[in-house]
Amino acid sequence: MPQHTPLHATHVAAGARMVDFAGWDMPVNYGSQIEEHHAVRRDAGMFDVSHMLALDLDGVDAKAFLRGLIANDVAKLVEPGKALYSCMLNADGGVIDDLIVYYLSDTSYRIVVNAGTADKDVAWMQERLAATGNRATLTVRRDLAMIAVQGPNARAKTWAAIPGSEAASSSLKPFQAAACGEFFIARTGYTGEDGFELTLPNELAASIWAALAAAGVAPCGLGARDTLRLEAGMALYGNDMDETVSPLDAGLAWTVDFKDPSRDFFGKAALVAKGALRQVLGLVLEDKGVLRSHQKVFTAQGEGETTSGSFSPSLEKSIAVARLPLGVAPGDSVEVDIRGKRLKARVVKASFVRNGQGLI
Amino acid sequence: MTTPTDLRYTTSHEWIRTEADGTLTIGVTDHAQEALGDVVFLELPEAGRAVTAGEAVAVIESVKAASDIYAPVAGEIIANNPDAVDAPETVNADAYAAWLFKIKPANPADVSALLDAAGYEAAIA
Numbered sequence: 001m002p003q004h005t006p007l008h009a010t011h012v013a014a015g016a017r018m019v020d021f022a023g024w025d026m027p028v029n030y031g032s033q034i035e036e037h038h039a040v041r042r043d044a045g046m047f048d049v050s051h052m053l054a055l056d057l058d059g060v061d062a063k064a065f066l067r068g069l070i071a072n073d074v075a076k077l078v079e080p081g082k083a084l085y086s087c088m089l090n091a092d093g094g095v096i097d098d099l100i101v102y103y104l105s106d107t108s109y110r111i112v113v114n115a116g117t118a119d120k121d122v123a124w125m126q127e128r129l130a131a132t133g134n135r136a137t138l139t140v141r142r143d144l145a146m147i148a149v150q151g152p153n154a155r156a157k158t159w160a161a162i163p164g165s166e167a168a169s170s171s172l173k174p175f176q177a178a179a180c181g182e183f184f185i186a187r188t189g190y191t192g193e194d195g196f197e198l199t200l201p202n203e204l205a206a207s208i209w210a211a212l213a214a215a216g217v218a219p220c221g222l223g224a225r226d227t228l229r230l231e232a233g234m235a236l237y238g239n240d241m242d243e244t245v246s247p248l249d250a251g252l253a254w255t256v257d258f259k260d261p262s263r264d265f266f267g268k269a270a271l272v273a274k275g276a277l278r279q280v281l282g283l284v285l286e287d288k289g290v291l292r293s294h295q296k297v298f299t300a301q302g303e304g305e306t307t308s309g310s311f312s313p314s315l316e317k318s319i320a321v322a323r324l325p326l327g328v329a330p331g332d333s334v335e336v337d338i339r340g341k342r343l344k345a346r347v348v349k350a351s352f353v354r355n356g357q358g359l360i
Numbered sequence: 361m362t363t364p365t366d367l368r369y370t371t372s373h374e375w376i377r378t379e380a381d382g383t384l385t386i387g388v389t390d391h392a393q394e395a396l397g398d399v400v401f402l403e404l405p406e407a408g409r410a411v412t413a414g415e416a417v418a419v420i421e422s423v424k425a426a427s428d429i430y431a432p433v434a435g436e437i438i439a440n441n442p443d444a445v446d447a448p449e450t451v452n453a454d455a456y457a458a459w460l461f462k463i464k465p466a467n468p469a470d471v472s473a474l475l476d477a478a479g480y481e482a483a484i485a
Binding site: 017028029032033034223227288289290292310311313318339 | 394397398400401403419421423424425426452
């Protein structure tokens with residue numbers, strides 16, 4: 001029996017096509033996925049991301065605990081509400097999950113983790129709390145819904161829809177959040193556009209969704225969310241990395257902080273020992289067809305593999321991110337095995353569209 | 361979702377129309393296009409190719425996924441639809457107008473073994 005978010009009935013009533021995603025019955029689209037994609041690039045769209053899990057970590061050792069738990073360093077967070085993206089690693093340096101940590105104070109953090117890994121993440125964090133003896137309490141917040149409002153007009157339309165939200169959030173910089181009554185408003189997202197991720201009590205989700213729709217924010221499904229994040233070059237857990245892949249091999253070296261030599265985060269020794277063996281770059285298909293995940297890539301330096309691929313609605317070309325041998329560089333010409341045929345692709349940086357503009 | 365009663369169907373979601381000259385025009389059903397989502401690419405068989413019943417002869421790719429399209433009966437491909445290749449979204453707009461390819465069947469009687477509209481609707485129910 002799949003789980004339902006507080007907006008499930010709203011999606012069904014709107015005629016959304018529902019699919020199972022990580023054990024949750026979620027909207028993949030409400031009609032045309034491509035139109036939803038364009039709504040976010042050109043105006044404003046919203047996604048129910050309540051299947052993701054919010055966690056609160058509170059206690060005198062909260063900061064020390066996170067410094068040991070995740071590969072990025074929360075010590076760099078000093079402004080209240082500031083967000084940090086990081087991987088949480090296993091002993092081999094593989095990625096247990098990627099997550100966002102919001103700094104509230106040195107003794108209080110909000111963490112958001114993926115739906116499919118949520119149970120595993122909580123169990124792992126509890127295990128590490130016990131093992132380290134750090135004094136902090138992890139609270140699972142399934143009482144909270146999450147709505148991502150994304151696009152060039154997302155902030156203005158959110159302000160129009162939610163009284164009081166403008167005063168609370170107009171001064172937020174990218175990757176910063178603030179509390180606003182029962183709402184937590186973060187200027188973050190997973191689309192490459194400006195916007196907010198709103199966390200709010202479950203019982204308010206349907207009325208806020210309706211208010212946003214009335215303000216002209218288009219409901220969007222997980223299909224558009226995937227093409228948007230792919231164009232933005234943002235990694236998807238399970239596709240682009242998992243427990244067998246190091247962040248250094250998944251294009252996520254920028255999220256691993258080695259600066260403080262005295263900080264020993266879980267998985268660090270394995271990362272240091274192995275180093276980077278692969279790199280992540282983008283591909284643009286030059287022949288006709290559509291790139292998909294897990295297609296073989298042939299380069300002058302050896303074989304690689306696409307980890308996510310699709311048709312890019314913004315560029316009207318097929319694009320992919322690929323894990324490739326070191327030495328391959330943007331501008332190289334490679335071949336991809338698509339259904340038994342070798343088709344030509346061009347190597348680019350793994351970021352295709354940002355703020356409505358094509359980068360390739 | 362619609363299922364025209366003057367067509368035949370397969371459980372793999374092709375529709376088949378028998379033309380006056382006995383040739384068959386083939387596309388994918390409305391149910392199929394709805395399940396696939398936005399169609400962005402079609403790879404269709406060339407005229408002159410001999411095909412067997414159930415052979416994968418074409419590929420339809422939506423934003424979400426790639427799917428094979430199968431020859432409903434044995435025969436020879438006699439045409440494909442370049443308009444559909446140029447504008448794959450027409451499959452979403454009207455799945456029964458956006459035909460994909462035509463077959464001259466090896467045995468015209470094979471068509472009567474395919475599903476009728478009621479049979480197809482029962483198969484996808």
